[in-house]
Amino acid sequence: MFAWLNKNFLSLRAFYINTTWLIPWIMTGFSLCFIYGMFTGLFIAPADYQQGDGFRIIYVHVPSAFAAMFIYLMMAICAMITLIWRVKITAICMSCSGPIGAWFTLLALITGSIWGKPMWGTWWIWDARLTSVLILLFIYLGFIALQSAIENSRTRDLATSIMTIVGIINLPIIHYSVIWWNTLHQGPTISKLSAPSIASSMLYPLLAMISAFILFYFLIVVIRMRNQILMREIKS
Amino acid sequence: MCIHNHQLCINDLAFKHEHYVLFSKLHQIINPGEMIQVRGHNGSGKSTLLRILAGFLEPHKGMVTWNGHCITKNREDYIENMTYIGHLNGIKSNLTVYENLRLKCTLFSSSKDLNIILKKIGLEANSQIHAQNLSAGQLRRLCLAQLMLTSAKLWILDEPNTALDDAGQSLLNTLVIEHIANKGMAVIATHQALTLTPTKTIFLGDHHAT
Amino acid sequence: MQLNYINVFFQLTTYEIKIILRSTVAWITPHIFYVIIVCLFPIAIGHDQELLVSMAPGVIWVAALLATIISMGHLFQNDYHEGYLDLLLVSTYPLSLLALTKITSHWICHGLPLILISPLLGLMLNLSVEELYALIFTLLLGTPVLSLIGAIGAALTVAVKGNGLLLPMLIMPFYIPVLIFGTGIMIMTHQNMPVIAYYAMMGALVLLSLGFAPILTGQALKIGASR
Amino acid sequence: MISDYGIYIWSAYSITIFILGLNIFFALREKRKILHLLKKS
Numbered sequence A: 001m002f003a004w005l006n007k008n009f010l011s012l013r014a015f016y017i018n019t020t021w022l023i024p025w026i027m028t029g030f031s032l033c034f035i036y037g038m039f040t041g042l043f044i045a046p047a048d049y050q051q052g053d054g055f056r057i058i059y060v061h062v063p064s065a066f067a068a069m070f071i072y073l074m075m076a077i078c079a080m081i082t083l084i085w086r087v088k089i090t091a092i093c094m095s096c097s098g099p100i101g102a103w104f105t106l107l108a109l110i111t112g113s114i115w116g117k118p119m120w121g122t123w124w125i126w127d128a129r130l131t132s133v134l135i136l137l138f139i140y141l142g143f144i145a146l147q148s149a150i151e152n153s154r155t156r157d158l159a160t161s162i163m164t165i166v167g168i169i170n171l172p173i174i175h176y177s178v179i180w181w182n183t184l185h186q187g188p189t190i191s192k193l194s195a196p197s198i199a200s201s202m203l204y205p206l207l208a209m210i211s212a213f214i215l216f217y218f219l220i221v222v223i224r225m226r227n228q229i230l231m232r233e234i235k236s
Numbered sequence B: 001m002c003i004h005n006h007q008l009c010i011n012d013l014a015f016k017h018e019h020y021v022l023f024s025k026l027h028q029i030i031n032p033g034e035m036i037q038v039r040g041h042n043g044s045g046k047s048t049l050l051r052i053l054a055g056f057l058e059p060h061k062g063m064v065t066w067n068g069h070c071i072t073k074n075r076e077d078y079i080e081n082m083t084y085i086g087h088l089n090g091i092k093s094n095l096t097v098y099e100n101l102r103l104k105c106t107l108f109s110s111s112k113d114l115n116i117i118l119k120k121i122g123l124e125a126n127s128q129i130h131a132q133n134l135s136a137g138q139l140r141r142l143c144l145a146q147l148m149l150t151s152a153k154l155w156i157l158d159e160p161n162t163a164l165d166d167a168g169q170s171l172l173n174t175l176v177i178e179h180i181a182n183k184g185m186a187v188i189a190t191h192q193a194l195t196l197t198p199t200k201t202i203f204l205g206d207h208h209a210t
Numbered sequence C: 001m002q003l004n005y006i007n008v009f010f011q012l013t014t015y016e017i018k019i020i021l022r023s024t025v026a027w028i029t030p031h032i033f034y035v036i037i038v039c040l041f042p043i044a045i046g047h048d049q050e051l052l053v054s055m056a057p058g059v060i061w062v063a064a065l066l067a068t069i070i071s072m073g074h075l076f077q078n079d080y081h082e083g084y085l086d087l088l089l090v091s092t093y094p095l096s097l098l099a100l101t102k103i104t105s106h107w108i109c110h111g112l113p114l115i116l117i118s119p120l121l122g123l124m125l126n127l128s129v130e131e132l133y134a135l136i137f138t139l140l141l142g143t144p145v146l147s148l149i150g151a152i153g154a155a156l157t158v159a160v161k162g163n164g165l166l167l168p169m170l171i172m173p174f175y176i177p178v179l180i181f182g183t184g185i186m187i188m189t190h191q192n193m194p195v196i197a198y199y200a201m202m203g204a205l206v207l208l209s210l211g212f213a214p215i216l217t218g219q220a221l222k223i224g225a226s227r
Numbered sequence D: 001m002i003s004d005y006g007i008y009i010w011s012a013y014s015i016t017i018f019i020l021g022l023n024i025f026f027a028l029r030e031k032r033k034i035l036h037l038l039k040k041s
Helices: A002-010 A012-020 A022-044 A053-085 A088-120 A128-149 A153-184 A200-235 B046-053 B075-080 B097-107 B114-120 B136-149 B166-181 C002-022 C024-045 C049-072 C077-082 C084-090 C095-124 C129-156 C166-190 C196-224 D006-040
Strands: B008-016 B021-030 B035-039 B061-066 B082-085 B154-158 B185-189 B200-203
Touching: A012 A022, A012 A088, A012 A200, A022 A053, A022 A200, A022 D006, A053 A088, A053 A128, A053 A153, A053 A200, A053 D006, A088 A128, A088 A153, A088 A200, A088 D006, A128 A153, A128 C166, A153 C129, A153 C166, A153 C196, A200 D006, B008 B046, B021 B046, B021 B200, B035 B046, B046 B154, B046 B185, B075 B082, B082 B136, B082 C084, B097 B114, B097 B136, B097 C002, B097 C084, B114 B136, B136 B166, B166 B185, C002 C024, C002 C095, C024 C049, C024 C095, C049 C095, C049 C129, C049 C166, C077 C084, C084 C095, C084 C196, C095 C129, C095 C196, C129 C166, C129 C196, C166 C196
Parallel strands: B035 B185, B035 B200, B082 B154, B154 B185
Antiparallel strands: B008 B021, B008 B061
């Protein structure tokens, strides 16, 4: 079973061949979702009665935050597989995902603070959600730093795997402790970033944007993985 | 299976650095009572090969097996039977000679009489001296004391005779000869000829370097 | 066999402590650093008593974090350069046990003195007696976690040249829960609120990291030391 | 149509598109470089 998997999906060559036809499909899916989400999100969806049109930032903020966490989860799964079975393709996937995840986290922070300005009257607030996203950014940066510090590719793959796993164990703890910290310090209790019982006309564009962002991640990661595979081919 | 029936098997081993192949297609079988010398010029991958044999590095191709099991998968069993001395001594410089020996005893769960070992390596008079005050040759002797502490069947020695004087060399020789006579195995890397003849030789790098 | 492990653990820990204590300067520097950092704050902020008292928990905890990271850099570095790490790797004992001895000795040599100095610093920052107790107890629970998590990072970066700033960058984010609970408990003590539940949370953190960190450190050592 | 907070919304969206574009740009530049290397070797 493992040999079959290895032959058809896990070997670098098979991955390269299999993804050749996959890229256009991902691209189409991404474009459809993105254009639909953008258009309906910006123009069709009704304005929120509390926040007016300001809530429309949700269509870029929430998907990027979601993608940032999704990418970390993907990395952690890849790290597990790399450590247990020493599969190369997952190690490449993990190393390519890191920078993309960092970009999405940064995007979530920027859009979050742009949203915060009209809603809270300030660019930055030490709100539980923003703070934990900020910490996620630090973890991503640490990952990238470790990755660039180790020269030997095999050591690098395994070391970053361990680091990612430490991160995934820690993230829930960090998240809940930050929430507790937030209530302790009696920060402003406006939780406008969460939109409770959202109307379906507002929800569909959001779902479309979330899938667009995830597809975008897959698109970039596949392109970059193919690059890495070629790179390793050249080196050997 | 007989208890002496150990065997280390190097099977189609290859290792490459980021850009170039260090060695490839390496085959060798080591049986009890055999001594293998690994030869090659500087940078030919002697230390790397030994580190692969010790399980610190993973080869890019092929595998090393101990009694038929891959050494990385069956590490516990292998480690019980193997000891490794690298080109670094692994001596703690701010412990005394005696403390260093005791530390090694603990690490290798040995209960040998340390005074005899100290006498053998010629550091009896210096046993209370901090290791940072020892000369390079004395440090190497202290490091080689590890061979007397373990009951390992397989010795992997990387340039064991560096910095040793004549007496130290002959001490090393007697140790290895005794070990081989007791059905032990040894893999020794060195670029100089050994005083005792190896059973087999692995050449790395240029094959006409003999 | 089990008894043997405990025996080995104590013997090795004693040796490690000896090794750390004998290189006196490297051992003392982080503690001096800790004191200096804490003293910088009143100098920078001025002697506003109210402000100092409300800032004290954060100041002390951040300084403790930094001091721990400073001392963490040496945890495996010397072993690696002297070749002692190779000895540990070919020892017959499980790597997680050996990692635990290193971590324990680090905590005894660097965590405990930190805890002993901190009441003094707390007095300098005008903390009340209850808060001083809270400070000692939270540090007592928090510093083992710092040592345990830090060891993973130290093991991963052991072969990296000039890892001085890489290590803090790597493990600081993971220290945040400890920082939050440590300072949080002190603030709640200041406000006379019940804190037992949060001590329990810190205890849980200790147990969790005690479970994961030695194993991961062992693995990380195996990976980090491959050269 | 968007009546209030226009500037914030537009800037959030344009930054999003900019960062997404940046990611594509980096990936494609990497690809171009590697293909160039491949041709040479």
